[in-house]
Amino acid sequence: MDSTVVSTSSLPPDEFDRNVPRICGVCGDKATGFHFNAMTCEGCKGFFRRSMKRKASFTCPFNGSCTITKDNRRHCQACRLKRCVDIGMMKEFILTDEEVQRKKDLIQRRKDEEAQREAEREARRPRLTDEQSQVIATLVEAHHKTYDESYSDFRRFRPPVREGPVTRSASRAASLHSLSDASSDSFSHSPESVDNKLNFNNLLMMYHEQGSSPESSEEEASSFSMLPHLADLVSYSIQKVIGFAKMIPGFRCLTAEDQIALLKSSAIEVIMLRSNQSFNLEDMSWSCGGPDFKYRISDVTKGHWLHVHRR
Numbered sequence: 001m002d003s004t005v006v007s008t009s010s011l012p013p014d015e016f017d018r019n020v021p022r023i024c025g026v027c028g029d030k031a032t033g034f035h036f037n038a039m040t041c042e043g044c045k046g047f048f049r050r051s052m053k054r055k056a057s058f059t060c061p062f063n064g065s066c067t068i069t070k071d072n073r074r075h076c077q078a079c080r081l082k083r084c085v086d087i088g089m090m091k092e093f094i095l096t097d098e099e100v101q102r103k104k105d106l107i108q109r110r111k112d113e114e115a116q117r118e119a120e121r122e123a124r125r126p127r128l129t130d131e132q133s134q135v136i137a138t139l140v141e142a143h144h145k146t147y148d149e150s151y152s153d154f155r156r157f158r159p160p161v162r163e164g165p166v167t168r169s170a171s172r173a174a175s176l177h178s179l180s181d182a183s184s185d186s187f188s189h190s191p192e193s194v195d196n197k198l199n200f201n202n203l204l205m206m207y208h209e210q211g212s213s214p215e216s217s218e219e220e221a222s223s224f225s226m227l228p229h230l231a232d233l234v235s236y237s238i239q240k241v242i243g244f245a246k247m248i249p250g251f252r253c254l255t256a257e258d259q260i261a262l263l264k265s266s267a268i269e270v271i272m273l274r275s276n277q278s279f280n281l282e283d284m285s286w287s288c289g290g291p292d293f294k295y296r297i298s299d300v301t302k303g304h305w306l307h308v309h310r311r
Contacts, residue, residue, distance in 0.1 A: 025087035026080065029070040036093040038084070043073070048084045051077070052091040135249065142247035146240045147274055151289035157232035160293070161225045226299045233288065237271045244270070 022031035024041035035045040050056075058078035060066060066079035073080055095103065128136070245251050245263060254262070278286050286295045 024070075026083045027068050027070050027073040029073075036089040036091070038088045040084075040087075040089070044080070044084060047073075047077075047080060048089050049094055051081050051084075052094055056081075138247070138249060142244050143274075145247065146244040147277070149277060151236075151293065154233070154236050154289060154293075157236070158228045160229040160295075160299075226295075230295075230299070234271070237274070238267055240274075241267045241270045 022033070022039060023029075024031045024044055025039050026044040027041065029041040029043065031039045031041050032045075033039070036048060040048075051058075056077075058076075058081055060076055060078040062076065064079065064082075066072075066076040068076070068080050068083050242263065245259070251259065251262075275286060278288055280287055283294075284297055287293070288295065
């Protein structure tokens with residue numbers, strides 16, 4: 001047998017129950033495992049090794065039958081060594097100094113190899129370049145500057161009305177009027193022409209246009225009573241998304257047509273992603289600045305469901 005793999009703490013099969021407290025068979029102290037073929041503490045393990053290596057001979061100063069405990073185990077070395085042998089500790093299990101060193105070297109080599117493998121795994125992990133990290137930092141900063149969880153500057157809006165005689169066509173007209181104002185405000189300081197502003201109005205209309213239809217019944221009209229207020233909320237949100245887009249590196253370098261095309265394809269998705277930050281799972285509602293501006297899912301979906309299923 002290779003001496004480098006001889007274990008001084010091997011566990012005999014079927015003799016160790018992890019649920020049973022480990023007690024040193026020599027002195028009753030807390031054991032750390034099987035050492036030299038017996039369950040012992042570190043103190044008795046070291047005592048047995050030193051005694052065997054020195055070939056020590058001890059004499060009991062009493063009658064040779066001392067009871068060894070944790071507190072008195074140093075009082076009688078003869079009875080302590082006898083107790084070690086009695087519980088099955090064997091000197092054949094003691095490694096020589098050379099074997100101990102080889103075992104330590106083997107353990108250290110395995111640790112070094114594992115550390116090397118971990119370093120290689122770490123080196124293979126994808127990492128962001130400095131440029132990518134800077135872009136992410138810029139986007140995060142742009143988001144924080146254009147998204148206010150308290151909605152403190154959400155002021156120009158019609159009050160929420162969850163029940164009321166608002167027809168679908170009236171809600172639609174009010175929504176488009178609000179969105180048109182929002183788009184004009186958003187580009188009021190931009191060099192784009194009036195035509196480009198009108199094109200952006202078309203973008204807003206695309207999100208809210210549902211086609212002409214007859215006047216709704218009273219029951220259906222009440223379902224659309226929140227639309228004017230929600231239209232104002234969407235207008236506000238679109239203004240914020242436009243501000244966010246203008247802070248994206250390279251966005252202002254694009255033509256006005258390309259800027260509008262990008263906003264048309266992603267503005268609503270960005271708004272939806274941002275709305276997740278104000279969504280409360282406990283009561284399934286969005287909170288936009290205070291208790292007066294909490295929106296239930298039904299506020300957003302009920303009118304849309306009626307409209308879709310009526311067509």
